[in-house]
Amino acid sequence: MPSKFPVNESHLNEELTRLRVEFEALRIANAALEQQLSIDAKQADSMLRVLEIRSNELKEANLHQLNQSNFIRRVMDSTGAMMIVLGPDGHIRQVNRRCAQELTGTDSIPDNRVLDDWLHPDERQALVAQAIGLPWPVFSPLFEVVRRSGSYAAEHRLGSRDGSYRHYWFEASLQHNPQGKEEGAVICASDITRLKQQQERLSRSEKRLKEAQKIARLGHWEMDLTCDKLTWSEEVCIIFELDSASIPRNYADFLELVYPADRAAVDRAFTSALSTHGSYDIEHRLLAAGGQIKWIHERCVIYYDDAGRALRLVGTIQDITEQRLAEEQLRLAASVFDNSLNGILITDANTRIVKVNRMFSEVMGYSSDEVLGQKPSLLKSEHHDKQFYRSLWAALERDGKWQGEIWDRRKNGELIPLWQNISSVRDAIGRVTHYISVFYDLTQQKQSAKHIYHLAYYDALTELPNRQLFNERCEHALERANRDYHPLAVLFLDLDRFKHVNDSLGHPAGDELLRMVAHAIKSSLRQDDTVARLGGDEFIILLENTGSRSDVEQVARKIIAYLSRPFIVQGHKLEIGTSIGISCYPEDGKDTMSLIKHADLAMYRAKEKGRGNFQFYETYLTTRAKERLFLESELRDALERQEFHLHYQPQFALSGGELIGAEALLRWNHHEHGLIAPDKFIPIAEESGLIVAIGEWVLSAACSQAKAWLDAGYAFKQVAVNLSGAQIERSDILATVGNVLATTGLPPQHLELEITETYIMRQAKQNVRIMEELRALGVSLAIDDFGTGQSSLSYLKRLPVDKLKIDRSFVMDIPQDSNDMAITRAILALGHSLKLTVLAEGVETAEQAAFLNELKCDEVQGYYYSRPLDAESFRKLLAKQKFDADLFD
Template sequence: MTDQALQAELEWLRLELAALRLANSALEQQMVKGAEQTDAMIRALETQSSALRAANLRQLNQTNFTQRVMDTTGALVIVLGPDGRISQINRRCAEAMGEQAAAIEGRVLDEWLFPDELQTLMDQLPELPWPVYSPLFETLRRADGYAAEHRLADSSGAFHDYWMEASLLHSPQGKEEGAVICATDISALKNQQNRLRRSESLLKEAQHIAQLGHWELDLAADRLIWSEEVCRIFELDAARAPANYQAFLALVHPDDRAAVDQAYAESLNSPCAFAIDHRLLLAGDRIKWVHERCVTHYDSDGRPLRSFGTVQDITAQRDAESEQELAASVFDNSLNGIMITDAKTRIIKVNRAFSEILGYAPPEVLGHKARLLKSGNQDAHFYRNLWRTLERDGKWQGEIWDRRRDGGVVPLWQSISVVRAMDGRLLHYIGVFYDLSEQKRNAEHIHRLAYYDVLTGLPNRQLLNERCEHALRRAQRDGQGLAVLFLDLDRFKHVNDTLGHPVGDELLRAVAQRLRDSLREIDTVARLGGDEFIVLLEDTRHQPDIERIAAKILGALTLPFNVAGHRLDIGTSIGISRFPGDGNDATTLIKHADLAMYRAKEQGRGNFQFYEAHLTARANERLYLEGELREAVARGELTLYYQPQYRVGDGRLAGAEVLLRWFHRELGMIPPDKFIPIAEDCGLIVPIGEWVLLMACRQLKSWLDCGLNLPRVAVNLSGVQIERGNILAMVSQTLAATGLPASCLELEITETYIMRQAESNVGVLEELRALGVTLAIDDFGTGHSSLGYLKRLPVAKLKIDRSFVMDIPQDSNDVAITRAILALGQSLKMTVLAEGVETAEQAAFLRELECDEVQGYFFGNCLDSAAFAKLLQVAAEAGEFS
């Protein structure tokens, strides 16, 4: 290296050295300054540390002071953290819960709550978005405070009553830091309250049992205070209890108010208590008796200040007194004999009825034993049973015969009762009896009425059933036969209707005697009612034996009866059922005999018929059809058809007969001759007949309004309709309701019904004709018309029955009858219509005889309303109605 280079390097080193000295000087200055700052910081930290130690010491002292304060109180003090867990408790709390504070802190107070109370708190809380450790803490948080009564468990698990008050804790900045709870043990207070309530309850219960209440009247303020029992006695709620004396007085019975007011006024001037019984007037005019007691307190100057009193319901006592008085009156005035004895059966008291029934005056029996009255009609066994029953049950009743003073015996119904003391000692016997003599006579009469027919003296249905059941048991046991004969008199109703019920009754008595004379001693004849009789034949094994007796009865009743100057021919029809083939009980046998009797009537009357099984099927069918017929109108199964009627002279349409048809939903078409008799028997013919008349009149009016001028429509009337319904009003109302002219309506009534009650029917027919309707006799020739009555009847038409038309002109008898009817009708100036014309020969014959009108299948079938309307339209177009 050159000197120049060396010189330059040295110069560079001197510069670096100078820079290092300058940097070192600056560093030393900075270090001195940092040391000063560090020293100042240390001194500041030491100052803060001393202040913090002093603050901690003060806080510790304050915490210790707070704990000492908490420990000095007798209540439980519990501090909760912000999560509701226990953060601090006082000594009393630890003692009450039986655990160290350390073991309690961090838990929730809810652990010590009564389970039901905890559940209630939980149920009252809404759903919260955070976990709930303490329902109690959440409850007081939501209310920003809490005060309530709770039960907390002690170390033994027993619960004590506490009054708990809680408040939330907040930091100076308002942040929630938890809560403090103060719980005061009120168990002793609660026990005292419970004892007080118990005492009050017992007092109220005692007053209620005694029906005794108390009241207080402040005289200065005129303010009345009632106890609960007084309100109950007066039957008022507390809100309606009288507020002053006058209001109370208004509840007293009007007849007792003056006496109550006077007694109270006198008590105000006397230190002595007063007592009075009076009545209350309650709702519904009911009466209640009360006993009032009252005492008045005075001030030092003798002025009355307050009145105190009691009210007791004595209604039951009054009633008991009344009952005692009534019992004494009943004893003396009873229609039953009464005898009271001591425990040794010595008579100590009797009443007036005793003397009247048995004839003994009281002095003649008092002190004597009851056996004085024994009649000897009952044996020793009877009396042993009587005393055994008395000892076991304390009472006996039954029939006993006693001896009267005059030596006669009298039947008594006697009840004997035992009277014992509270300790079970026997004190008395009480016998109550009444004379059965009249009852026994009445019972015999009642038995006669209950089992025998009053009119004929024959057994009635009740006795017949008993005898029949008895006979059936004997027949089953001995293997014997038995027969039931059901008799119904023929033409008896005609006797009643023409000669009157007294003659009918006498005839029934005569029939009963003939039946007795026709039967054996072992047989029973009974009257069921009306003209129906039953004969019970016992020990009948063979049918010929039954037939012989039945024929004997028929013969006996075929002979004429002479009753009240009248010679009466009646006869009977008999139905027969047998055991065991036709039934095993009385009801079945009588029912089957009844069915057989109807068969006998159908066979022409005056004969007997045995029961056959098909009769029951027929009766069941009839019963079924009756039930179905009741619903037929409502179901729309009944409908009307129209049979055209023509004038013979010009062949024009003269009218139509209304025919009723029944199309059953299951059975199909049911013939009229099958359901009309059923309707007449059960009375359905009346409403059905009204319906038919209404529909027919309404239909004809509809046709007339359309220009189809059918002259008339003919409707059949049943005799039952006339007998059971107001036929005149029904026809009149129907014409008015439909607007049909009366001249367009023709009513057909059978000859048989008209002649059955000719006199009364003349009046009915005249009233119907007065309405303007036309009347016709249907089925003429089948009855027993009297020409004398026939000419009086207000009828305009005779209808020859089809039975006479069907065999003309071949049958000479029918030809003669038809000629006679036509001649009769023409002579009486009546229109004559022939029914059932089915052949050209019949039509020609009737035309030759100048019959007025005809109807039948030869001229046209019966048609429903739609088809008949078309027929009318054709007739109108042909000019038949012009």
């Protein structure tokens, strides 16, 4: 059937041709593909054969590695140490079985653990401190320490599974691959706990040995004879009191420490032991440090070689000083027993006499053989009744001792009074083992009873009643006066100028004078009156039935007249006199203490009135005494309240008028009563001892002010500060002055210390030494109030002083008093002859200044030139430096 569409044959042919070409191309491609597949099949077959070979080789290598790993594991598990393999970051890769069992109690270690987890906290913290600051993450500080050192060896403690810590010795080394890359580290940890425990036991044993040696004071030593070298234990150093560097190193040095008298004996013992192949044992003395002598017990053994040559000596030294002293004490006790001045009798528990001493035999007349085994009833005198002995034994049983007076009978039958002390001696469980009786003969004491009474109630020097007997007699007199309405009076006497006698002629002359005064007073009184010596130069009189006041005055005048007469003592004509205070009963007091106190106050009033007179007590004297107590009380708080301040008395060179310095003067501005005169409070401060603290404040304040003036550029020679005798006697004045100079910074050459002549001569030898030590500090010294004491020229020339200060009492009456002028002239001549500077105090008139200038006096101070100034006014004066020269012409 014909096609509906016309066929284009040319187009069909083109299409067939194209199909043939594609078919041919496919055929060629298929042939090529078959060829390539054939080649690939051959290559695949070859590759499979190679892979099979490689697989077999890998299996063999893995098997070898497994065998090697198992071998390493068996080796690691067989070792007694812990083996730990660390990775490159410090984590544990592998451990042996011992390590796992020790640390965890299992056969393995959990992943991501580091060995540091088991380290003791102290050691872990120390390792962490070393790893701080590393620029990479740190998992194991221990590994970082190993990495830094390359190889590592140290002791560490690791926690065990039971919670305890054991000691291990770590040896670690880094591991690298063949290319040198760090792969981690291997640690071998050996358990050394037992070794450490042994070391600790050994250390404890050595410590106990040292303690035992120390307790026994025993040291050991060794001497190498081949080189004459000595070695010593620590305890020997202690015994010798030398440090290890000073201990002798050879035999000759050791002999130098032996007490000189014992060296020959020690050397003989040493050489004899060497020659006889023996040992030696000797006690001898030792010269320890500081010259102290000790006793030591020395023992030694000698060791020899096979040829019999001595090689070394080993010995001990023991300090037996206390043992020797104990033995000496025992010998001394035995000597005391035998030579005691008391009789001693010892019995056993059955009161059988077991021992007596020599004095027992002398007192009782029995020899030792005659009384041993006897009972003390052998001595019974029948003087005491049975009750006496029952009380004695009751006291012994109750108190273990009895003492009292007892009468016994000597061998010759004489009765003898004894003062006896009986004691019972008990053993550790309280049983009585012995009785000890110690006694002495009371015969002499009973014969001396009256003398003892006399000593108790009478003054040994004057034979007058003492204070105690006076008080008793006064009490009885007051009872009679109160009962019978009779008046009585108490007179309190104090000798005038008595101290001058003691200081100038000595105490023997003073004692003789007191005896003569006592006789004179007693001679001026009635038989029934009582005169007593209270002590020193103080006497007190009790007048009974005195009648009127005029009768008492008559007695006082009579006594004053008697004591105004000269006394001839050791060829010296002495005039002393007395001051008397009087109190009367009942108006001035109704008891002994009040009457004595009020008479004493009246006596001080008499002294103030010019001495050589008497004064009756008046009520205002008590007020004055209270005022004195008030001032003493206020003085104690004045320093704390800062009520003290200083004024400065300018001192000038007389020749040219230059201001050379000032004397520091203490002033007290009381917060309620205003300025209080120095002559009121300074004596109270000295008597109470408060002058020590006050004087230290004055010294410190004056030095501080002087340093401030120097720092401000003002030139002056020195500031003078008075030292009270009480300051020197009651304080460490050297330390005080040194501390003040150091604290204030004042150069010592700008400080002058003034010490009164009277105090210097009180204890001249001792005070010269103190002054020399003060002078050594660099300060200058001046004798204050010169001329008012009694200086010995032999001491004066030895005194380390720079200046004499003429007392104002010699200057104030110039030119009216020729004696004062002569004394001043003599002091200036004496001072200049001794190369001393002389300063006159209290210059107040032109005539006095002219007289002193004529005599070439070096320095002056007084109102004529300037009154005392406060610190600011004195500073202004320093700025001027001198006064009008006319004052000094």
